[in-house]
Amino acid sequence: MTPDTVEFVLNLIGLFAFALSGALLAVRKQYDIIGMAILASMTALGGGLIRDLMIGDVPPSALRNTWWLVIPLIATVITFFFHPQVAKLRRAVQVFDAIGLGVFCAAGATKALLFGLSPLASVLMGVLTGIGGGILRDVLAGSTPAVLARDSKLYAIPTILGSTAVVVADQFGANGILVQFSAAVGITTLRLVALWRGWTAPVPRAAHGQ
Amino acid sequence: MTPDTVEFVLNLIGLFAFALSGALLAVRKQYDIIGMAILASMTALGGGLIRDLMIGDVPPSALRNTWWLVIPLIATVITFFFHPQVAKLRRAVQVFDAIGLGVFCAAGATKALLFGLSPLASVLMGVLTGIGGGILRDVLAGSTPAVLARDSKLYAIPTILGSTAVVVADQFGANGILVQFSAAVGITTLRLVALWRGWTAPVPRAAHGQ
Amino acid sequence: MTPDTVEFVLNLIGLFAFALSGALLAVRKQYDIIGMAILASMTALGGGLIRDLMIGDVPPSALRNTWWLVIPLIATVITFFFHPQVAKLRRAVQVFDAIGLGVFCAAGATKALLFGLSPLASVLMGVLTGIGGGILRDVLAGSTPAVLARDSKLYAIPTILGSTAVVVADQFGANGILVQFSAAVGITTLRLVALWRGWTAPVPRAAHGQ
Numbered sequence: 001m002t003p004d005t006v007e008f009v010l011n012l013i014g015l016f017a018f019a020l021s022g023a024l025l026a027v028r029k030q031y032d033i034i035g036m037a038i039l040a041s042m043t044a045l046g047g048g049l050i051r052d053l054m055i056g057d058v059p060p061s062a063l064r065n066t067w068w069l070v071i072p073l074i075a076t077v078i079t080f081f082f083h084p085q086v087a088k089l090r091r092a093v094q095v096f097d098a099i100g101l102g103v104f105c106a107a108g109a110t111k112a113l114l115f116g117l118s119p120l121a122s123v124l125m126g127v128l129t130g131i132g133g134g135i136l137r138d139v140l141a142g143s144t145p146a147v148l149a150r151d152s153k154l155y156a157i158p159t160i161l162g163s164t165a166v167v168v169a170d171q172f173g174a175n176g177i178l179v180q181f182s183a184a185v186g187i188t189t190l191r192l193v194a195l196w197r198g199w200t201a202p203v204p205r206a207a208h209g210q
Numbered sequence: 211m212t213p214d215t216v217e218f219v220l221n222l223i224g225l226f227a228f229a230l231s232g233a234l235l236a237v238r239k240q241y242d243i244i245g246m247a248i249l250a251s252m253t254a255l256g257g258g259l260i261r262d263l264m265i266g267d268v269p270p271s272a273l274r275n276t277w278w279l280v281i282p283l284i285a286t287v288i289t290f291f292f293h294p295q296v297a298k299l300r301r302a303v304q305v306f307d308a309i310g311l312g313v314f315c316a317a318g319a320t321k322a323l324l325f326g327l328s329p330l331a332s333v334l335m336g337v338l339t340g341i342g343g344g345i346l347r348d349v350l351a352g353s354t355p356a357v358l359a360r361d362s363k364l365y366a367i368p369t370i371l372g373s374t375a376v377v378v379a380d381q382f383g384a385n386g387i388l389v390q391f392s393a394a395v396g397i398t399t400l401r402l403v404a405l406w407r408g409w410t411a412p413v414p415r416a417a418h419g420q
Numbered sequence: 421m422t423p424d425t426v427e428f429v430l431n432l433i434g435l436f437a438f439a440l441s442g443a444l445l446a447v448r449k450q451y452d453i454i455g456m457a458i459l460a461s462m463t464a465l466g467g468g469l470i471r472d473l474m475i476g477d478v479p480p481s482a483l484r485n486t487w488w489l490v491i492p493l494i495a496t497v498i499t500f501f502f503h504p505q506v507a508k509l510r511r512a513v514q515v516f517d518a519i520g521l522g523v524f525c526a527a528g529a530t531k532a533l534l535f536g537l538s539p540l541a542s543v544l545m546g547v548l549t550g551i552g553g554g555i556l557r558d559v560l561a562g563s564t565p566a567v568l569a570r571d572s573k574l575y576a577i578p579t580i581l582g583s584t585a586v587v588v589a590d591q592f593g594a595n596g597i598l599v600q601f602s603a604a605v606g607i608t609t610l611r612l613v614a615l616w617r618g619w620t621a622p623v624p625r626a627a628h629g630q
Contacts, residue, residue, distance in 0.1 A: 026358070027414050029354075029358070030360055030413070031358045031359060031360060031413075032359070032360040032362070032410065032411040032412060032413045033411050033412045033414070034357065034358070034362075034365075034366040034367065034411050035355075035357070035358030035359065035360075036414070038357070038358060039358070049264070053263055053264070053473055053478075054469070054473070054478070054479055054480060054483065055478070055479055056478035056479060058263075058264070058265070059264055059265055059266060059325075059327060059331070060264060063264065063327060063328070063334070063335075064328065064331070066328065066330055069330050069331065069334065070330075079414070080412070080414050081414075083414050115479075117479060117483060118484065118486065120486055120489050120490075121479070121483040121484070121489065124483070124489065125483075135560070139349060139560065140345070140349065140355060140358070141354075141358070142352070142353075142354050142562070143562075144449075144561075144562055145455075147454065147455070147458070148446070148449070148451045148452075148454070148455030148458060148459070148560070149450075149451060149452070149455065150451060150452040150455075152452070152454075155454075156454040156458075157454065200452065201452040201453050201454050202452060202453045203451075203452045203453070204447050204453070204456070204499070204500050204501075204503050237624050239564075239568070240569075240570055240623070241568045241569060241570060241623075242568075242569070242570040242572070242620065242621040242622060242623045243621050243622045243623070243624070244567065244568070244572075244575075244576040244577065244621050245565075245567070245568030245569065248567070248568060248576075249568070259474070263473055263474070268473075268474070268475070269474055269475055269476060269535075269537060269541070270474060273474065273537060273541040273544070273545075274538065274541070276538065276540055279540050279541065279544065280540075289624070290622070290624050291624075293624050349559060350555070350559060350565060350568070351564075351568070352562070352563075
């Protein structure tokens with residue numbers, strides 16, 4: 001497989017995993033199939049859509065890529081018929097989701113650099129690409145965004161480190177697919193280790209009387 | 211009346227109905243007049259605003275059209291003084307809302323095609339133009355977006371069918387006002403029949419033990 | 421100090437106050453440090469980000485200004501370590517917040533005019549720049565947006581009046597820093613007086629039987 005094919009396949013895996021998490025949340029919230037499709041699509045595509053609006057790549061690449069629009073619908077149909085089984089694959093979905101987090105984040109930071117954003121802004125765009133879809137999913141469904149909560153394990157922190165790695169490498173002239181791939185692997189690995197070991201981000205100490 | 215006048219008047223009816231639904235929700239939530247104006251404007255203009263950001267028509271057409279900005283404010287003032295009476299017109303507001311849904315959706319799909327989006331992306335932009343404002347309204351007000359819920363009757367499905375009709379007609383070279391008008395009538399009719407007959411979208415069967 | 425320096429410093433004060441309010445809400449919601457940074461950044465930058473997407477200034481100025489990205493992170497770190505003390509400074513935060521409201525709103529209306537928007541649209545963009553970040557903060561955190569609620573004191577109304585003043589002055593050819601500064605002072609003062617005197621916006625009379 002060429003690097004492009006690898007990236008394409010990893011992207012599809014990430015989109016599929018993100019979409020499954022949206023569709024499953026819709027099932028838990030007892031939405032109908034439309035609600036499932038909307039949550040699945042927003043989770044999978046939301047981060048990239050907002051990033052593209054921000055960096056000025058309009059129409060957003062998701063709208064120019066039929067596969068990206070179709071994958072969430074496939075995930076919706078599968079979840080519609082087989083959600084008890086899909087829900088049992090919670091661990092597999094978490095692994096896929098971590099892959100999506102890594103791929104989207106590394107690609108997002110790279111794209112922001114390509115569009116001329118500053119290093120700091122590019123780090124933020126990488127983070128946003130990774131976590132934006134999940135935030136939209138939770139806000140639409142009336143839940144606390146998982147990434148804000150103290151029990152989320154490390155979710156945003158791997159994307160911050162990974163995006164920073166992409167941007168620093170770029171400062172040294174390294175910006176090929178290998179950099180993206182390494183950053184994605186690092187993000188995915190850190191996320192999975194954090195899940196496995198129960199690592200969480202720092203929490204402010206409790207205020208008196210709360 | 212010319213076709214342009216018909217479209218203009220239908221648009222105003224739709225904006226007005228969408229704005230009323232936002233203002234009425236604000237009254238139920240006990241917001242003040244500012245909250246009413248914000249919810250009314252977001253409901254009426256939100257779908258078109260997001261669509262225009264996506265397709266790259268910036269500033270969005272709502273910001274270039276004084277009538278579109280003023281209508282939600284008129285709806286706010288009317289609801290402020292007469293909300294008990296407006297709330298009693300629930301059925302009339304539903305009919306107006308269905309008209310807005312049809313007009314906005316058909317116009318949204320047509321505009322997306324005009325801006326060069328793919329058929330599938332244009333269908334989605336049509337749906338988004340129709341349902342986006344209501345989603346924003348409900349998210350701002352802390353309610354479950356009506357379109358996600360299983361008791362929403364058919365709300366998104368008519369827009370999917372109508373947008374698809376617009377896009378298919380365009381593939382055959384038909385993209386005039388008559389196509390838009392027919393699609394809008396079809397969407398509105400299907401929505402109203404669904405309300406009347408209590409049709410709902412498919413729901414995944416309950417998971418064991420939920 | 422030159423007018424540019426004054427504006428720069430006032431902007432930083434506003435960003436800092438808005439960011440503090442986001443970080444403090446995150447502490448109350450028991451989020452971790454990532455949740456604090458996201459809420460702080462969205463509160464401080466959200467209004468300007470949405471305005472820039474709307475008027476077509478892409479990438480948004482917040483992404484091109486390192487200070488704007490860094491200030492919310494500084495506010496996050498301070499709040500992380502000293503939130504009991506910061507929370508006690510509630511009154512000082514409210515004053516800073518009112519300064520931010522004035523500065524952002526006046527600057528937002530001026531920028532919209534500069535980008536060729538109509539007077540009415542420019543007023544709305546001024547209001548959006550002032551109140552948009554706070555709305556995003558509350559929606560992300562699952563709270564009712566403060567600006568919608570009846571107990572919010574005057575928050576949006578000063579921005580409506582101030583933006584209108586900027587736009588009317590522009591119609592008479594006055595659009596320098598002095599106009600912006602005067603409008604900002606007026607907005608801030610009106611907001612503070614409303615807080616002090618307990619002024620609220622009109623509320624629709626209760627519906628029978630509610």
